[in-house]
Amino acid sequence: MVSITSNYQKQQLLSKIATNDGHGENSAYFDGWKAYANDPFNLTDNPNGVIQMGLAENQLCFDLIQEWVVNNPKASICTVEGAEDFQEIAIFQDYHGLPEFRQAVARFMEKVRGDRVTFDPNRIVMSGGATGAHEMLAFCLADPGDAFLVPTPYYPGFDRDLRWRTGVQLFPVVCESSNDFKVTRKALEEAYEKAQESNIKIKGLLINNPSNPLGTLLDKDTLRDIVTFINSKNIHLVCDEIYASTVFDQPRFISVSEVVDEMIGCNQDLIHIVYSLSKDLGFPGFRVGIVYSYNDTVVDIARKMSSFGLVSTQTQHLLASMLSDEIFIEKFIVESSERLGIRQEMFTKGLAQIGISTLKSNAGLFFWMDLRRLLKEPTFDAELELWRIIIHEVKLNVSPGVSFHCSEPGWFRVCFANMDDETMRTALRRIKNFVHQTKGLHTKVAVLKKQCSRSKLQISLSFRRLDDFNSPVHSPMNSPMVRT
Numbered sequence: 001m002v003s004i005t006s007n008y009q010k011q012q013l014l015s016k017i018a019t020n021d022g023h024g025e026n027s028a029y030f031d032g033w034k035a036y037a038n039d040p041f042n043l044t045d046n047p048n049g050v051i052q053m054g055l056a057e058n059q060l061c062f063d064l065i066q067e068w069v070v071n072n073p074k075a076s077i078c079t080v081e082g083a084e085d086f087q088e089i090a091i092f093q094d095y096h097g098l099p100e101f102r103q104a105v106a107r108f109m110e111k112v113r114g115d116r117v118t119f120d121p122n123r124i125v126m127s128g129g130a131t132g133a134h135e136m137l138a139f140c141l142a143d144p145g146d147a148f149l150v151p152t153p154y155y156p157g158f159d160r161d162l163r164w165r166t167g168v169q170l171f172p173v174v175c176e177s178s179n180d181f182k183v184t185r186k187a188l189e190e191a192y193e194k195a196q197e198s199n200i201k202i203k204g205l206l207i208n209n210p211s212n213p214l215g216t217l218l219d220k221d222t223l224r225d226i227v228t229f230i231n232s233k234n235i236h237l238v239c240d241e242i243y244a245s246t247v248f249d250q251p252r253f254i255s256v257s258e259v260v261d262e263m264i265g266c267n268q269d270l271i272h273i274v275y276s277l278s279k280d281l282g283f284p285g286f287r288v289g290i291v292y293s294y295n296d297t298v299v300d301i302a303r304k305m306s307s308f309g310l311v312s313t314q315t316q317h318l319l320a321s322m323l324s325d326e327i328f329i330e331k332f333i334v335e336s337s338e339r340l341g342i343r344q345e346m347f348t349k350g351l352a353q354i355g356i357s358t359l360k361s362n363a364g365l366f367f368w369m370d371l372r373r374l375l376k377e378p379t380f381d382a383e384l385e386l387w388r389i390i391i392h393e394v395k396l397n398v399s400p401g402v403s404f405h406c407s408e409p410g411w412f413r414v415c416f417a418n419m420d421d422e423t424m425r426t427a428l429r430r431i432k433n434f435v436h437q438t439k440g441l442h443t444k445v446a447v448l449k450k451q452c453s454r455s456k457l458q459i460s461l462s463f464r465r466l467d468d469f470n471s472p473v474h475s476p477m478n479s480p481m482v483r484t
Helices: 007-012 028-038 062-071 083-090 099-112 129-141 157-161 185-197 220-233 256-262 296-308 313-323 326-352 380-394 421-462 466-470
Strands: 124-128 147-151 169-173 202-208 236-240 271-276 288-293 366-370 411-415
Touching: 028 380, 062 326, 083 313, 099 124, 099 288, 099 313, 099 326, 124 129, 124 296, 129 157, 129 236, 129 271, 129 288, 129 296, 147 185, 169 185, 169 202, 185 202, 185 220, 202 220, 220 236, 220 256, 256 271, 288 296, 313 326, 326 366, 326 421, 380 421
Parallel strands: 147 169, 147 202, 202 236, 236 271
Antiparallel strands: 124 288, 271 288, 366 411
């Protein structure tokens, strides 16, 4: 006898965490990835496929990495030259991580920040990517039902990373295009008060600097305001700095660590930094996430939790060698910055030539594109309608602002560092053709509306009595609109 079990019954057999929608993948952001996976663009094999512009991946300097790997075979335990270290690296290691790895990461973090701050290797806690680092901090700092303030727009993955398994909430700090989505003390205070009115306990503030999706930086005055704010409320500050080395133009990147070192009376126990090598070096597959906390207790607890998401010792061993090569790292940081700047300028200038503006930015692997004038109406439903056309007809996976919790419809994030130059040119051609077609359609609609309006006027006039036209009161020629 065959037993047929419904999906609902199957879910009843599983945990609530496993079956709820806290993973956040039921959004347009992840739907775009799926559309690309089903029909991936390839210049040769699938030239009409979907171009992936929704993945913030840094592929512009892989040639430098590959050159280093070839020239340093001893760094890997999987080569003839490095095999003598295989046993030592393969056996069990302490949760603290290899000492040389933590030292190299701390030194790299310093170099990325222009050697204006120092980092203690003993405060570095490993995690499985920035995803694991954020969840680890959420577990350390908050209980289920507590919340973190987050300025909008913000990275959609935060809904998964901080909320899904922890039960923590995210409470939006609404930022607007009128001031380029800048975080203000007023917006922070308003969000905090709204949370208090809703009986939501705020345990911290999460900021992303440089910003994903805006590609902008927080200046020193804003960072001081933020640190002053969290101290006044006695809540934590989690500063995600995973794009710290992707800055390609002035102003320079300022880490919260610089501000904390300068501020007198700041409670450093409230300050925590999330970092990774996924964006600055382009190593998301290595799953190297870092929690750097100024709070001794958090460091101790997080290190115990890190056993659920350690970085493999083989990866630590290789990266310790690479990051310790200061000549290579200095060259890489400079070259990566230059290449990102060139690519971003090529892309945004190409868009400007067809009348598409972008938010001014100087960091990140993406920019914030303004398509508000292409919306049928200023609503998020219209934004998603436009996004579906771009995905399924134009075949470009750009991410709609609604998935980033943007307060205004019509903004889209475009990633530019995960493709080669020819793919970028192909994407620009597609956008250009789409915009021209859209303009043509809008022109036709406007002409039809005008013709329709005139036709209705003629019809309505033909049914009016002759006396109406002779009347000085009712004569249409006496109408102020007609005279004008």
